[in-house]
Amino acid sequence: MYMNPLTLTRPKLQSAALKFFLAEEFNFEQGTLLGTGVVNSTGQFVDVGTVLGQISTATVSAAVANTSPANTGNGTIALGSPAYVAGFQSGTYEMVYVSATEFEVYDPYGRLVGAGKNGTAFSNQIVFTATAGGTAFVAGDGFTIAVAVTGAQFTALNPSATDGSQNAVGVAVKAETSQPGVDNVNALVILARGPAVLLADGLIWPSGISASAQAAAQAALMALGIIIRNS
Secondary structure (H helix, E strand, O other): OOOOOOOOOOOOOOOOEEEEEEEHHEEEEEEOOOOOOOOOOOOOOEOOEEEEEEEEOOOOEEEEOOOOOOOOOOOEEEEEEEOOOOOOOOOOOOOOOOOOEEEEEEOOOOOEEEEEEEOOOOOEEEEEEEOOOOOOOOOOOEEEEEEEEEOOOOEEEOOOOOOOOOEEEEEEOOEEOOOOOEEEEEEEEEEOOOHHHHHHEHHHHHOOOOOOHHHHHHHHHHHOEEEEEEO
């Protein structure tokens, strides 16, 4: 008895596009997949390896608070405008004094971001300047800086757009589909920063992208520490 053959389609593996990354909690972020844009009967679909842009309607807010217990020193810190640079992570950063004038900054996962000193702008993921007061800081004093991102929407890179999605900001590392006109909150998993290595033949670019636009996108990813290799 003849039976029609079945074709099984395997989901694309993460390893098809991603060769190396440090750790999920460092390199990956969750984001909102735009429900409009490339819309069909099932919404927008992004597969593993899709190069992403971000609609520039996101709001990033930063708030400063003293560490607990209260500081001995009565100096202050002033956030930059904006208070972040490329590669920042949402969450709470901790700035801790190691002497009266010098401090260290740790990211939301407790990793050392860098060191700084009073009176000199610190600019690595977050941006601020600490100023000494009448009472000097002591080791252990510090501040927390909470960085929150709201309204961020990611979509497949669109070089012809003017809403921010023309700029490469990361790569999808998990396949996801949004519903037409509906945004799936925290549905999209994104490789948002390096160190990481991507495989060139595993990436998904917009149809008809020009060589110059693709080169610009690759440069933007490299600036985030994301390297693209042929093998």
